[in-house]
Amino acid sequence: MAQYVKKRKIESTRGNIYSDDGSLLSTTLPKYRLGLDPSVYNTNKEAKVLYEKHIDQLAAALSNFYKDKTADEYKEKIDAAKRNKKSYLLLNNRLLDYQEKRKILGFPLFAQAKSANVSGVVFDKINVRYAPFGQMAYRTVGYLKDLREKGKVGIENSFDKELRGKFGEGMFEKMDKNTWRPEPGDEPIQPVAGLDLHSTLDINIQEIVETALLNGMKKFQGRYAVAIVMETSTGKIKALSNIAQNPNSPTGYSETYNFALLESRDPGSVFKIASLMAVIEEKGYPLTKMVNTGNGTFKYYTGTMTDSHPLGTVSMERVVASSSNIGTMKLVQEAFGTNNNEKYYNYLKKFHLIESLDFQLKPSPKPVFPVPAKWDGLQLLWSSVGYSTQYPPLQILSFYNAIANNGYWIQPIIVSKATRGDEVVIDYTASQVRDTKPLCSKETLDKLRTMLEKVVTNGTADNIKGSVYGIAGKTGTAQRSKKGVKGYTKGVYYTTFVGYFPAKQPKYTILVAVDEPKGNSEGTYARQVTAPVFKEISDRIYLRDMKLQQTLRGYLPDSLNKNKLMHLIHPADQNILFSHLGLPKVEENGQWLNFNLEKKAVRNQAISMTPKSVPNVVGMNLRDALFALENKGLKVKANGFGTVTNQSIAAGSPAAKNGLVYIQLH
Structure with a gap:
């Protein structure tokens, strides 16, 4: 041949x-x-x-x-x-x-x-x-x-x-x-x-986010959901998850498209904070500035905007806490009227809400927001409350992160450096855009942060109040725009909660969005759908981040007192529980523990792992399961989110080096 x-x-x-x-x-x-x-x-x-x-x-x-x-x-x-x-x-x-x-x-x-x-x-x-x-x-x-x-x-x-x-x-x-x-x-x-x-991803936070997002989707059965966690001071993305309905997946959902970056939607009420930042910068209004929202219906040109319920005359602070469309529109109308459209637009440009983020993952789309020369009579007021515009979730998160970061906007980043061995060949943080001036004055910022805290303590998200660390944020519920034609579909929503924690000294900024959650109109508001997912994420991050936590002096916070918790934990984690929460400690012998908490009473039961045999990882999170199995020389393939519910090789079987074990999480 x-x-x-x-x-x-x-x-x-x-x-x-x-x-x-x-x-x-x-x-x-x-x-x-x-x-x-x-x-x-x-x-x-x-x-x-x-x-x-x-x-x-x-x-x-x-x-x-x-x-x-x-x-x-x-x-x-x-x-x-x-x-x-x-x-x-x-x-x-x-x-x-x-x-x-x-x-x-x-x-x-x-x-x-x-x-x-x-x-x-x-x-x-x-x-x-x-x-x-x-x-x-x-x-x-x-x-x-x-x-x-x-x-x-x-x-x-x-x-x-x-x-x-x-x-x-x-x-x-x-x-x-x-x-x-x-x-x-x-x-x-x-x-x-x-x-x-x-990358900037934290695998522990990523697991928390994926589990919380899946829990929320199982409850409300949305078409897709997004959750992003950003480190406030650095702009580093610590977790990014997108899940969509998939009947072929064991959980019913899988990650098939990056909605966080590529799917732009009318942002809804989360955009009101950008509008009010512009209004307060322009007019210097106090929190007590009064607005007459009337009977909950506002007709302007050919459009009619409504509030979820009539509020009458309320303060600007209450406008935000109650997420009043009419109150926001009237404040914007008073500040910019019909002659200062371009001034409002320029504020949004300063807030990095007009141009593309130029994010590291490509493509990084530009928001859809027409220039003032192309505005019709409704554009200013309708866009001020998050309609007639299109934004990817990451762009909205970046704006809120600036509020959390003392007003300074930072370009989000997901890869920090490229190395060859120990040599840093490319430092991507060196080219990361960071504003040298805040988006607004300190006075404006203080008012906005006060209003965002009130949303949680006494507003549309008061169902997630009561955390020991404090949450500030904003709900957003936008009617879903029709595909290919003008108008919106009644009863079909895109829901968002975006905010940061701890409220006084923010460390993380988080956005959660769910598209087309099922249920009646009241049950699909962001309050019921996305705010609880935000809190599940923030609670779990707070519990694992010792630098965030207050000294609890040997007792559990009220948020845990009535809980019943069971978990397999690594010995290093039980030391953390002992040191920072004053929970009972098992003698230091490197053993895994079965941790049980019920009504303040804690029982720790040591678990022996037989040498050269496959450990029982059912009940462990992914991190611990990987640790336990790979330390036995096994290769692991995992499917699903949450804790391990099944393992392909039975516990106690001989651990063959490089043997493959499948684990299912749920």
């Missing part, structure tokens, strides 16, 4: 993607395809003898391993290639891991041969991407090719150039349709490995 030799690119080793604590989010693992060089059985005397003696046993072993052909079919396939004097035969397309490769080398004929020149075995190495945390942050970390989308998304796509490095080049001989072998004697140009990327 004539040789076909061609110059080809040599793939470089792709860089890793890490979380903020150095945990691997994506890495490259070698996989192998099994092939043969049948020509050695014709030319090598030792190989001929081994072939005649062991070919039947080899064919039987291949049939038993791959389960796709009979032993006779495998034997005939190899015999035919040998008769035709082929120098290469691909035995199976299935990708093998290292342990499977070792197992195959123990098959008859291969095991008896002293070298590959005698056995004829050929393993074609193929690099594949592997996500140690499975579906966690799946769409955010991204991929270059997915069977469902056939696209490039996430960090893998947006930073593909940095991750892939530089290809090498060399001469290769074509062995079959998809297989090439380096040409002997060629001196190829060696590839340069890609850079490692260090």
Whole structure:
């Protein structure tokens, strides 16, 4: 057979993607395809003898391993290639891991041969991407090719150039349709490995967010949901989750699209704070500024806007706490009227609400907000309460983060640096945009922050008040715009809660949005749908962040006094509970614990993990389950969110090194 030799690119080793604590989010693992060089059985005397003696046993072993052909079919396939004097035969397309490769080398004929020149075995190495945390942050970390989308998304796509490095080049001989072998004697140009990327994601916060979001979606069955957690002072995205309905997923939901960045919607009432920032900057109104909202109906030109219930004459502070559309519109009308449209627009431009965020993940769309020259008679007032505009959730979150950050706007960031070994090659924080001046005066900011706190303590989100740390934020419930035509669908909503905590010294800014939650109109307001998800996230972050917590002097906060909690915890975590909450401590022996809390009474029961056996991880969160299983030398594939409900290898079974165990979370 004539040789076909061609110059080809040599793939470089792709860089890793890490979380903020150095945990691997994506890495490259070698996989192998099994092939043969049948020509050695014709030319090598030792190989001929081994072939005649062991070919039947080899064919039987291949049939038993791959389960796709009979032993006779495998034997005939190899015999035919040998008769035709082929120098290469691909035995199976299935990708093998290292342990499977070792197992195959123990098959008859291969095991008896002293070298590959005698056995004829050929393993074609193929690099594949592997996500140690499975579906966690799946769409955010991204991929270059997915069977469902056939696209490039996430960090893998947006930073593909940095991750892939530089290809090498060399001469290769074509062995079959998809297989090439380096040409002997060629001196190829060696590839340069890609850079490692260090994301800002915190895997613990990511797990909290995914669990809380799934809980909310199960209750209200929305079309999709978004949750983003940003570190207030740095603009770093600590968690980003998008889930949408998927009947093929075990949970009924999966992450298939990055709604947080790519899906723009009428933001609704969360936009009122931007309008009032402009109004207060322009007019200096006090919180006690009175507004007549009438009977809850406001007709202007051809449009009619309503409030959820009549408020009469109320203060500006109450306008925000009650989320009055009419009160906001009248304040904007008084401040900017019909002659200062462009001034209002310029305020929004200053607030970074007109241009694209130019976020690291691409594409980073620009909000839909027409220039004043194209405004009709309703645009100013309708956009002031979050209608007739289109915003991605991340852009709204960035504005609220500026309020939390003493008025200073920071461009959000999700990758902090690129490294090669210990060397920082690119510091992405150096090019991150940070405003040197606040969006508004301190006086305006203080008023806004007071109003946002009142939303939670005495307003539309008072169902989440009472936390020991304090929450400030704003609800938003927008009627869903119709696709392709003007107008809105009555009874179908896009609900949002965006805010920050702790209210007095913010550390995290969070946005939660749910599209088309099910239920009657009252039950689908942001108050019922997204605010509780926000609080579940903030509560759990607060409980795991010791720097945030107050000294509780040996007693539990009221928010926990009536709770019943059960959890498997790592010994390091029980030390935290002992040190900071004064809960009972088990002797320090490194054992896992079954933690039980009911009506202030705590029972800790030590759990023994038998050496060299598979541990019981049912009831653990993903972090702890990975820790327990991987410390036994096992590989883990996880599906779902929450705590482990099932494991594929029973607890107590022998732990085979590099054995694969599947875990289901719910």
